Amino acid sequence: HWQGENAATWRALSGWTTANKSRDANYRLSGDGKWYYLASSAFVSDNARLNPDEDFAESFANYFMNRGGYWAGFPTDISRIPGKLAFL
Numbered sequence: 555h556w557q558g559e560n561a562a563t564w565r566a567l568s569g570w571t572t573a574n575k576s577r578d579a580n581y582r583l584s585g586d587g588k589w590y591y592l593a594s595s596a597f598v599s600d601n602a603r604l605n606p607d608e609d610f611a612e613s614f615a616n617y618f619m620n621r622g623g624y625w626a627g628f629p630t631d632i633s634r635i636p637g638k639l640a641f642l
Contacts, residue, residue, distance in 0.1 A: 571589065581593060598628040598632055
């Protein structure tokens with residue numbers, strides 16, 4: 555179910571867009587160079603800044619590692635990103 559509305563809702567949490575925002579100081583270019591995200595967005599890891607799919611995968615892993623009682627090793631815990639935590 556990663557197509558359509560679910561993906562669009564996730565992308566909106568960090569302002570992910572493929573529209574060129576290189577002149578907009580409120581956005582940063584993603585690690586893969588194909589996306590832009592809001593500069594004010596929080597991520598669980600630097601790898602999550604590659605693109606919205608990696609953002610979801612890293613956040614998902616962090617969420618379930620925490621629920622299982624394992625230290626996931628992420629620089630930022632998903633519990634500190636309320637919007638993403640609520641989505642998951």
